[in-house]
Amino acid sequence: MNSFEEVNYFVQNGHQDYLPHISIDCVIFGYQQQQLKILLLKWKGLNGWGLPGGFIKRREPLSEAAYRILQEKTSLNDLFLQQFHVFGDSPYRVGERSTREFTEKFGLEVQADNWLFERTLSIGYFALMDHVKVNVQTDFFTDDYQWWDASDVPQLLFDQNEVVEKALLTLRLQIYHQPIGYNLLPEKFTLPEIHTLYETILGKELDQRNFSKKLMALGLIQKLNEQRSIGAHRSPFLYQFEKEKYEQALKEGIVHTY
Amino acid sequence: MNSFEEVNYFVQNGHQDYLPHISIDCVIFGYQQQQLKILLLKWKGLNGWGLPGGFIKRREPLSEAAYRILQEKTSLNDLFLQQFHVFGDSPYRVGERSTREFTEKFGLEVQADNWLFERTLSIGYFALMDHVKVNVQTDFFTDDYQWWDASDVPQLLFDQNEVVEKALLTLRLQIYHQPIGYNLLPEKFTLPEIHTLYETILGKELDQRNFSKKLMALGLIQKLNEQRSIGAHRSPFLYQFEKEKYEQALKEGIVHTY
DNA sequence: CAGGTATTCTGTAAATTTTACGGATTAAAG
DNA sequence: CTTTAATCCGTAAAATTTACAGAATACCTG
Structure with a gap:
């Protein structure tokens, strides 16, 4: 219009x-x-x-x-x-x-x-x-x-x-009941990226090891055999969401703390 | 009208x-x-x-x-x-x-x-x-x-x-984030009453000992020095909500599992 | 009034989950 | 090759949740 x-x-x-x-x-x-x-x-x-x-x-x-x-x-x-x-x-x-x-x-x-x-x-x-x-x-x-x-x-x-x-x-x-990230992140993302996203949304620090452990345990994300080059540092691995698990979690909800 | x-x-x-x-x-x-x-x-x-x-x-x-x-x-x-x-x-x-x-x-x-x-x-x-x-x-x-x-x-x-x-x-x-019961129960109620209320709302059984332990630990309810007579059985004690704690929990939310 | 019955009430040990924490690895730059 | 800055990985302690049974009580009945 x-x-x-x-x-x-x-x-x-x-x-x-x-x-x-x-x-x-x-x-x-x-x-x-x-x-x-x-x-x-x-x-x-x-x-x-x-x-x-x-x-x-x-x-x-x-x-x-x-x-x-x-x-x-x-x-x-x-x-x-x-x-x-x-x-x-x-x-x-x-x-x-x-x-x-x-x-x-x-x-x-x-x-x-x-x-x-x-x-x-x-x-x-x-x-x-x-x-x-x-x-x-x-x-x-x-x-x-x-x-x-x-x-x-x-x-x-x-x-x-x-x-x-x-x-x-x-x-x-x-964020405590549903997975979030699929629509906010690119299709392939790194652990530090999704980690920071959650920290940003929740406005507090989350232990990085525990966070990714949890995410993996829930089966929400999957490690790919690719890495992203980020310049002068160790290259992080890329991950992507497990679409089925993600959809399921959206519907049924999850209980967690991150 | x-x-x-x-x-x-x-x-x-x-x-x-x-x-x-x-x-x-x-x-x-x-x-x-x-x-x-x-x-x-x-x-x-x-x-x-x-x-x-x-x-x-x-x-x-x-x-x-x-x-x-x-x-x-x-x-x-x-x-x-x-x-x-x-x-x-x-x-x-x-x-x-x-x-x-x-x-x-x-x-x-x-x-x-x-x-x-x-x-x-x-x-x-x-x-x-x-x-x-x-x-x-x-x-x-x-x-x-x-x-x-x-x-x-x-x-x-x-x-x-x-x-x-x-x-x-x-x-x-x-019910997982806020206390519920104040408006559904009489002012004074027994443990079995509030216990059954929660079971009813959630549609599942809750261990009675663990449930009241949790409720007490949260400080949401207070034991009174009165009992209700329920006929041919042991008389249960009466409880009431701790108004301040309850209001606080309403505002700030709680994280629990019952 | 003694025994029966149905209900309330209480504690602890095991299992699970959450938390805390540091050092080895890697990629590029100098 | 060394330095730098970031990723990645595992384990032990603490906290929470779960599982579970038996003693106490109040009235009823015979």
């Missing part, structure tokens, strides 16, 4: 195609330079950062909507995506953007009763993805994107900081 | 006061005769059972809406209540009730475009309560209620069986 006509139609008549009062916000986690990152979009004119998001089509299953929105923003579809919370405790969530400001910034005439300015609950989803595979798409309302350090997210629009906080908490809790 | 006038106003004009397209469904767990129970309401005329639920007022924070709805149905307000999932994968969730049938059963004239018959997502909450404290209120649409065995819930309206399933799963997962 990029042309003025498309956008104008969406603003004026979107409520015919989309459910009003409900939006989807996506917290997209990536992993880069040993840092957990979150993808944010910059609102044109507003000079503020926000989460990628969108609305649900009237005849579209909720989960499909989330996938579609994510696909639109990242051009990715093979990913881990999970609903985690509904936010709607501040009844005037959207009130901050005044209609006048909206008109000035975007050149779109909107009335005070425009559907986009009504109260909107937001369903939070979080996604994990290998950031190098992501091809971020901005749209009419946004003109920039950036991967922000998860522990250093700027002030966001509306109550989205709360959304990010909750996503992080959920991710950290989840 | 019980009089015909009130209800008619709600049906015809409710969208002015409530957010359309979004409802709240409550899975209310109780504990009775060593069984985990779920509170269901019987729809008048429809001869079908469903979850207590309601809509969110336009200016009402989401969490307040959930509490209000629960309060309306059970007359209780001191309880454990938690959002757990949004359901909306079948776009025609409400389509099953035809407007004609609705008119016949309830004597309310509704047009096909009535707000209640539009697609509605449902936010699932689950609550835990001591069933003896509950004073169930039926309303215009429902004329009966019953506590059903959690493992033996009848076919419900719409996709509510899925909602119940997910609530149970969430409860079972949660």
Whole structure:
């Protein structure tokens, strides 16, 4: 949705195609330079950062909507995506953007009763993805994107900081019950890489020997007969996830401590 | 909401006061005769059972809406209540009730475009309560209620069986991270009682000695200097929760296995 | 009132899991 | 060849979890 006509139609008549009062916000986690990152979009004119998001089509299953929105923003579809919370405790969530400001910034005439300015609950989803595979798409309302350090997210629009906080908490809790990494790491990775990933997500040190022992004992990863060259040091072996075991662990859950 | 006038106003004009397209469904767990129970309401005329639920007022924070709805149905307000999932994968969730049938059963004239018959997502909450404290209120649409065995819930309206399933799963997962029992047991309870409660929720046997050892070690419960008389057998001692420890565990979480 | 019955209650040893910890190996650079 | 910085590997101690049985109690019955 990029042309003025498309956008104008969406603003004026979107409520015919989309459910009003409900939006989807996506917290997209990536992993880069040993840092957990979150993808944010910059609102044109507003000079503020926000989460990628969108609305649900009237005849579209909720989960499909989330996938579609994510696909639109990242051009990715093979990913881990999970609903985690509904936010709607501040009844005037959207009130901050005044209609006048909206008109000035975007050149779109909107009335005070425009559907986009009504109260909107937001369903939070979080996604994990290998950031190098992501091809971020901005749209009419946004003109920039950036991967922000998860522990250093700027002030966001509306109550989205709360959304990010909750996503992080959920991710950290989840890591104790489900394997995580398949969508955040390249297909082949080294022990130090996955080790650092877990340390990063959990925000604490994990004994490297015990960690890999555990991972191997669970049968989640498999050692390959290849090594990566990392310059002036011993070459680490490459590993890959055991797809079947991984899927099984996703479904059935695991109990561990790392 | 019980009089015909009130209800008619709600049906015809409710969208002015409530957010359309979004409802709240409550899975209310109780504990009775060593069984985990779920509170269901019987729809008048429809001869079908469903979850207590309601809509969110336009200016009402989401969490307040959930509490209000629960309060309306059970007359209780001191309880454990938690959002757990949004359901909306079948776009025609409400389509099953035809407007004609609705008119016949309830004597309310509704047009096909009535707000209640539009697609509605449902936010699932689950609550835990001591069933003896509950004073169930039926309303215009429902004329009966019953506590059903959690493992033996009848076919419900719409996709509510899925909602119940997910609530149970969430409860079972949660019990590993949070103390549960405060809202399901009377203030003073015996070891065998709480033991059976946990066995019931988890659906498996727990060694009684190890279980109480663990509970005591966590400092969650406190032995009282009173006993309950249970007839022809040894009188069990009464216990109560350590409120502070319990609250703390609720916030910070616990890691255990029981 | 003595014996029977059904329930509560308590401790310890074995098995398992988690934790702690250091030194040998390797790849390239100097 | 030496140095440097990183990977890799195993074992012993500590902590936790599991398994398990018998004594005590309260009322009922004969």
